[in-house]
Amino acid sequence: MGKRGWTLLLAGLALLAIACEGAAGAGPGPSSRPSGGLVSMAALGDSITNAFASCLAPSPCPRNSWATGDGTKVGSHYKRLLKDNPGLRGNNHNYAAANARADALAGQASAAVKASPQYVTVLVGADDACRGSLADMTPVETFRRQVDQALAVLREQAPGARVLVASIPDVNRLWEIGHTNTLAVKAWNFGVCPALLAEPTSTAPDVVDRRKAFGARVDAYNEQLAAACRAYGPRCRADGGAVHRVRFTLDMVTAQDFFHPNATGQGALATAAWQGAPTW
Template identity: 40%
Template structure:
């Protein structure tokens, strides 16, 4: 009996430890194991805020609502980014509400601007401290007097990187939505059937793509193909530069891929977005900004 007692005590100790382990949460007044630690740890703050509280827009004539309301004129109230027109329901209105959009959204886009102008626009937006910056630029880099005068891909990249650096120098946590450049060749194919539109095109709207609108010879076809190829290259730059910034979202070519029809084109120049077209751009932007995951 004396020889067995130590062994019995050892068995009792093991059993007691096991019981205490099972009832550990009650013994110490709460969970104390690894699983409990994981449950009580705060969730990490997501990098991307799907509901930013202010917005600044930069870019070109599309963001200014050019030719959407009257011929050869800006119409910012129908801008896809910051407009107030209820038929458009701009990105700002969708995110901030009508009153919020009026107070906390700003449009620094300029008709005719190229990517080289974007750093300056960013610099103007920075003092507002927007939580989201909406970018749509690049069409004018391809819409030049001729194919030879289009902005080089390298220069396009350098300007966009400079614009992002300008923003990040002052607002490292601001989010950026980047729209792809629209499919200019599709806009030509949709608008060239309208005589009035072609007359307006002759005033100097996107000559590299829209010049000699009815010409279908080898030279004209080659010219348009080169413009199209450059636009595709610009969009790849936008994708690559944006991908390097964890607070930047590219639309995944959604605007480029959108099949604009005559209803979505200005009835003054049959090239820029109409009010309906602006609404479609706002939908794409809102879908991208509020998505749980960025577009691939």
């Protein structure tokens, strides 16, 4: 090759190097996503999210979870996200635990961040309300502080994660649809959510007032969950009360306790809580 040919070749290589360097420095456009998309998600909360009793046995059945379930009966958030995020397969981590109240949430968050989740769901509060009596329920201020502590763990140790905070289901709705059902009443008399469901057929004024106070406490918790999410910042999305607005029927809860959502109920929760792909 002559001198002129070498000169042209070197000039071309220089231009190519400059172009490549510019492309590397520019990074992906605003609407592009890293190759593979989401590769890890986690769920925090109580027995609702671990799908307790949804597989007939009175034990957790996470394959039916509205959040991380990978079974065939529920269109979970995991399964919805998996369609466009193949790298997520098998990385659906569920840290929700039976009887977990807000004071357990920070510990769950600490475990979850080890999985480097990019999407985290939070559903907590039913067990803070479902105590032995109204006096035993978690105070609203304490509930908010404990939720804030858990969200702080996520913000500090998984700052890139998108967080979905779901509202607490309308537990009073279960009493409304079940207190005239003999099987439901029998199940509740074994001590299911006594702050609400004790004496389920009674119309005594103090019992009626107790049910109203229970509902008001759940409403207060939901207000604090939404406020905590706003305080977290733009990477947190609340469901706007969508889960609380689900109108449960008796065929959406388990036959063991007429309280926990069965697979149908879990599917309804998944649809209500879904806010689309977590790109906020």
